Amino acid sequence: MKITVDEEKCCGAGTCVMLAPQVFDQRDDDGIVVLLEPRPAEALRDTMLEAANVCPGAAISVDANA
């Protein structure tokens, strides 16, 4: 599983950080997403799919087979 984020699309709402602080963080100056773990553990699959689904800017992509 591989996660990618698009900083341009991110609006800093923090929904991904709320769901998975071990995978996502926010930049100190403007709250834009920081990807801490591009290859999270398999156990986090559902959480990653939920994070992508609730992201208001559609800034998170999950490649489940990568």
Place this chain on the structure above:
Amino acid sequence: MTDIAPPTEVPRFPMSRAATCPFDPPPDLTSLREAAPLSRVRLWDGSTPWLVTRYAEQRALLGDERVSADATRPGYPSQAPVRGNRISFILMDDPEHARLRRMVTAPFMIKRVRQLRPRVQGIVDDLIDAMLAGPRPVDLVEAFALPVPSLVICALLGVPYADHDFFQDNSSTIIRRTAAPEERTAAHGRLAEYLDGLVGDKLAQPGDDLLSTLAERVAAGELTRSEAAQMGVLLLIAGHETTANMIALGTLALLENPEQLGRLRDTTDPGLVDSAVEELLRYLNITHSGRRRVALEDIEIAGETIRAGDGLIMANDVANRDPEVFDDPDALDVGRNSRRHVAFGFGVHQCLGQPLARMELQVVYGTLYRRIPGLRLATTMDAIPFKHDGSVYGVYELPVTW
């Protein structure tokens, strides 16, 4: 915009809730959702924008770059005859929206909000101590629901809490649907002048708060003083009105659903408090005036063609009761996973302050009913003044005792 249907066939918007179901969206709105994902409604000015009622179509449109939040564009479905009050970036499109929004995002980040939590817990505990030591019954709005978020947003922005009567009065006028346009403009003007003065103070004497950060931007020439003041108005209003209404209306909904209140009060699981917050956000959806947009291009969706220049209203209250997304949607169930609700909106305009709002509500719902287990209504449901006339829903007063 072209009118096709004769006026009599197009229902008026906003619609009225049923007096017997104060927590549910207006029945006519629910009927429109059941009939079709998109339909037409008639506004105060005779215009007939699209009303988008279902969850999937709302999310698709709110995330669509062909849809604009710019209230100055022709066809934008405005709530009232006032067009001059552009309350900062919520009524702008990218890149200008993103530029301004990113200037104020930092203090609302998850990690910053987490650091603020002990302070909010202290505020909540102190206000409960004062209620317990004071007379009964007490108005929960005045004694608790309004002070909690007002104290928090004042500290965060750097606004003196001593001025709370002034800013609460003016912001309640701005968000009252029935306020005369000139009344609303005057209230907005007073708040903008007040915030402009505070930005001036911070320029001279900066502190550790968001208005000081904005003042630095003004000094650096990245922001005009007027833009800084407008952002201050937006954050001050949004920072206390919405959360205050969620606290009071949420408490009332729980008192009317004692089994759910019991689960929340007796739990030792912080996860249940968190899910109760999301469920109450979904169930109550206090921003009940719809998210307003205008189409920039023709858009095909759900078998309809939205034309460039057509207005759009996303009724997020009925989307949060969409049975395609939430099982038994009209039931309040504090244990369910409601996190995909659209109470904070969707798309790049989704609520910036949501981490703060969530944390405040988690502290409140996790503390109030545990510390006052005998909390009950000191009046009857039919005597409660609901904010049917508010662009944000809630109650004006909530007399409680224990």
